[in-house]
Amino acid sequence: MATTRFLEWLGRIYIGLLLAFLYLPIIIMALMSFNVSPFYQLPFDWTTEWYASLWQNDQLIAATWNSIEIAVITTIISSVLGSAASLALFRYEFRGKKFLQALLFPPIAIPWLITGTAMLIFFFGVGIGRGLFAILLGHVALALPYVIVVVSARLHTFAPELEEAARSLGANQWQVTRRVTLPWIMPGVIAGGLFAFAVSFDQFVVSYFLATPGQTTLPVEIYAAIRKGFTPEINAVSTIIIVVSMALMLLTARFFKFGGEK
Amino acid sequence: MAAQGAVAARSGLRSALPLLAPAYLWLTVAIFLPLSAMVFFSFMTDLPLTGKPWAFTLGNYAAFFSQSLYLTLLLASLRLGLEVTLWCIVIGYPAAYVLAKVLKGRSREAIFLLVILPFWSNGLVRIFSWAMVLREGGILDTALNAVLPFKINIDLMYSYPAVIIGLVHSYVPYMVLTCYLTLQAIDDSLIEAGRSLGASRLQVLKRVIIPLSLPGLVAGAALIFVPVVGSFMEPRILGGRTGTFYGTVIEDQFVAVFNWPLGAALSFILLAVVLVILAVASPVLRRAA
Numbered sequence: 393m394a395t396t397r398f399l400e401w402l403g404r405i406y407i408g409l410l411l412a413f414l415y416l417p418i419i420i421m422a423l424m425s426f427n428v429s430p431f432y433q434l435p436f437d438w439t440t441e442w443y444a445s446l447w448q449n450d451q452l453i454a455a456t457w458n459s460i461e462i463a464v465i466t467t468i469i470s471s472v473l474g475s476a477a478s479l480a481l482f483r484y485e486f487r488g489k490k491f492l493q494a495l496l497f498p499p500i501a502i503p504w505l506i507t508g509t510a511m512l513i514f515f516f517g518v519g520i521g522r523g524l525f526a527i528l529l530g531h532v533a534l535a536l537p538y539v540i541v542v543v544s545a546r547l548h549t550f551a552p553e554l555e556e557a558a559r560s561l562g563a564n565q566w567q568v569t570r571r572v573t574l575p576w577i578m579p580g581v582i583a584g585g586l587f588a589f590a591v592s593f594d595q596f597v598v599s600y601f602l603a604t605p606g607q608t609t610l611p612v613e614i615y616a617a618i619r620k621g622f623t624p625e626i627n628a629v630s631t632i633i634i635v636v637s638m639a640l641m642l643l644t645a646r647f648f649k650f651g652g653e654k
Numbered sequence: 655m656a657a658q659g660a661v662a663a664r665s666g667l668r669s670a671l672p673l674l675a676p677a678y679l680w681l682t683v684a685i686f687l688p689l690s691a692m693v694f695f696s697f698m699t700d701l702p703l704t705g706k707p708w709a710f711t712l713g714n715y716a717a718f719f720s721q722s723l724y725l726t727l728l729l730a731s732l733r734l735g736l737e738v739t740l741w742c743i744v745i746g747y748p749a750a751y752v753l754a755k756v757l758k759g760r761s762r763e764a765i766f767l768l769v770i771l772p773f774w775s776n777g778l779v780r781i782f783s784w785a786m787v788l789r790e791g792g793i794l795d796t797a798l799n800a801v802l803p804f805k806i807n808i809d810l811m812y813s814y815p816a817v818i819i820g821l822v823h824s825y826v827p828y829m830v831l832t833c834y835l836t837l838q839a840i841d842d843s844l845i846e847a848g849r850s851l852g853a854s855r856l857q858v859l860k861r862v863i864i865p866l867s868l869p870g871l872v873a874g875a876a877l878i879f880v881p882v883v884g885s886f887m888e889p890r891i892l893g894g895r896t897g898t899f900y901g902t903v904i905e906d907q908f909v910a911v912f913n914w915p916l917g918a919a920l921s922f923i924l925l926a927v928v929l930v931i932l933a934v935a936s937p938v939l940r941r942a943a
Binding site: 400403404406407410411413414415416417418420421424473474476477479480481483484485486487488492495498499501502503504505506507509510511512513514515516517529530532533536537540590593594596597600601611614615618619622626627630633634637638640641642644645 | 666667669670671673674676677678680681683684685686687688689691692695701745748749751752753756757765767768769771772774775776777778779780782783784785786787793823826827830877880881883884885886887890891901904905908909914917918921924925928932
């Protein structure tokens with residue numbers, strides 16, 4: 393019994409160490425964004441100077457707006473198209489259904505480097521070219537499988553008899569969907585939409601290959617800045633991004649259980 | 655009966671099509687056609703769009719096999735993927751076990767969320783945050799020198815270990831997630847039964863827990879190995895000049911050298927390697943799903 397206790401405490405300490413490993417660099421980055429020294433020297437002196445100069449950086453601000461715009465549009469398009477597809481995969485039996493479901497796997501599993509360069513070649517080849525529209529096309533495609541997987545998971549908890557009951561009471565297909573099915577899967581749709589937002593807002597690799605100097609997103613802009621040399625301004629904007637995306641995921645967790653517990 | 659089933663299946667498709675078509679058309683235009691185009695381009699001498707003459711060639715693939723550089727880099731990337739995956743197992747599996755079998759209730763839920771939360775935040779920014787910790791005169795250096803009585807110089811920045819640390823930090827939550835899901839599904843009474851029959855802790859771990867959680871382990875390994883082999887941003891930022899890998903060479907073909915057909919061939923070879931790995935792992939992956 394004593395050994396068990398001891399091992400359990402060891403386990404708790406271990407988890408604490410893992411959390412330290414995961415969060416320390418992020419916390420240090422956040423702290424340094426409030427430090428006076430631009431070379432990250434200690435002692436620590438508080439300032440919000442870097443956030444103020446961020447505000448003056450038109451290029452970063454423009455890239456930020458592009459990122460937000462693309463993420464919002466990606467969220468809307470992919471949650472509508474994705475939910476419709478999940479509904480069809482749930483409701484109907486047809487040949488090739490397994491194949492269609494399997495097709496969702498490659499976009500998630502293939503490294504973004506390959507997907508991104510392939511998009512660059514193809515979009516360039518068919519005349520779409522690079523830029524914000526190309527980035528949007530790519531982001532929606534990357535987000536769609538996630539939405540479909542999340543909404544389908546929610547649909548598995550839905551009893552099809554409810555649809556039949558509504559139909560036998562005289563509701564037509566559209567009424568059944570809007571009044572019975574949609575309200576039930578809404579938490580899944582919202583979670584899927586938040587996933588889509590995160591996939592798009594944090595996306596770097598695919599955006600990187602599709603961006604042009606004038607039409608770029610925040611992560612691409614940050615990558616360029618890092619390669620030119622570190623500045624506290626990058627810390628400041630990075631801190632903002634990490635806070636936003638973590639808040640977003642906490643929100644998602646409220647709508648969708650990750651743990652798989654019933 | 656069978657004919658009737660076929661009719662039902664066809665009418666099912668007719669009703670499903672309007673709902674399915676938009677999503678799958680989008681995936682076709684933005685994922686599947688581009689991947690096909692990449693294969694096509696990899697057999698060309700030049701892009702047909704620039705107006706320059708072009709022809710079909712095997713030269714891009716010949717370049718891969720004739721210059722040992724590309725093969726060396728691909729092997730280096732595969733080794734990097736292997737090392738990162740192993741570290742993720744070593745670090746992530748015990749954590750998943752503690753989460754699934756030691757912690758209970760609300761604290762488990764909260765800590766589980768904390769572990770996978772960074773995974774869903776910006777990867778580029780997290781890699782960048784390591785730069786601040788690892789460089790000379792950085793936090794690790796300063797902290798260790800403050801504690802230790804002698805002077806040491808920690809300058810891990812722009813080195814192979816820095817790339818490993820950054821990648822493990824990025825991907826270890828995946829391993830915790832997949833292993834947690836399978837470990838959680840193991841019935842506690844199985845473990846108790848083994849113990850009461852006289853098996854030691856180690857024996858229970860070896861004979862019961864690890865075999866039953868193997869699908870999660872393999873799923874996590876595949877999900878980590880594949881993107882790490884194709885990584886280019888992490889080696890660039892943390893590896894500096896030592897950070898030349900297969901992924902960075904592909905990046906160069908598209909953004910610096912502008913040899914797209916060669917880049918396409920290199921990408922396709924990587925895709926083939928990735929697909930073989932996923933195919934090998936897929937029987938176990940399917941059991942995990």
